[in-house]
Amino acid sequence: MKKNINVILVLILVLSLLLTNTPGVVNATSDPKSPKAGLADGAWSAGTEVEIKLEATPGLQLLTNGVKISTPTRLCHEFRGGDYGWVAEIRMLKNGVWVKQLTATGWEPDTEGKFMACTDATVAGTYALFGWFDAKSPKIHKTSLPLCDNNLLVDAGFTTVDNETFHTTSFSFLIPSMPNSSMTLSIIKALDIDGNNIIFDASAFGATDLTDDEGGLSLVYLKSDNRPDTLHVILTTPTCYFDIDPLHHIK
Secondary structure (H helix, E strand, C coil): CHHHHHHHHHHHHHHHHHHHCCCCCCCCCCCCCCCCCCCCCCCCCCCEEECCCCCCCCCCEECCCEEEECCCEEEEEECHHHHHCEEEEEEEEECCEEEECCCEEEEECCCCCEEEEEEEECCCEEEEEEEEECCCCCCCCCCCCCECCHHHCCEEEEEEEECCCCEEEEEEEECCCCCCCEEEEEEEEEECCCCCECCEECCCCCCEEECCCCCEEEEEEEEECCCCCEEEEEEECCCCEEEECCCCECC
């Protein structure tokens, strides 16, 4: 009997070691917000997937296998983690360091498709999708709320300011019947004048905010290399949502 118990204990120890030393996974099992199945399922839109072995980084987590490309291309990966408060960062391996790339998130090819994280990979190399949890991050799941009456939206538009090396875009909405109401803006599609996808730097963007006493809402700028020409957005209110395609460009 004692011999059998010792065998069982050895098996338990071996299994424990296997579970705690799985290569290529950033483990944070004590953290309820750690990566789990469903945050970034599926495969990369291009390239060849490669396994990545990476030590745990506080706050930032590796969510996918890496992908190796030999020519410039647009890289996308499914990112359902945005539905749980995660923020996506596609990074490129350069000289042993994972360097952040401009990462856009949105529905591909439209709201009937999948929510994706994408970047315009301009050079060959190895990329991977990382993410970090932000409790204040707006949720991007498809809402079950009904469409709002378009007559409620008195005004809506975006403004772009041109700088020497980049552009900044801000948004404004007016819904007089919804003062002091929480609003969430989701950018479904953004294109420049040539039909190329816009990749925004959203680090300074607050997508969720309250309307003022008159139902006005202003959201600060998004930064991009290309100038936006056409935008498709969804503005979600506590009771319904506006599907605005295209959003008017205020010149």
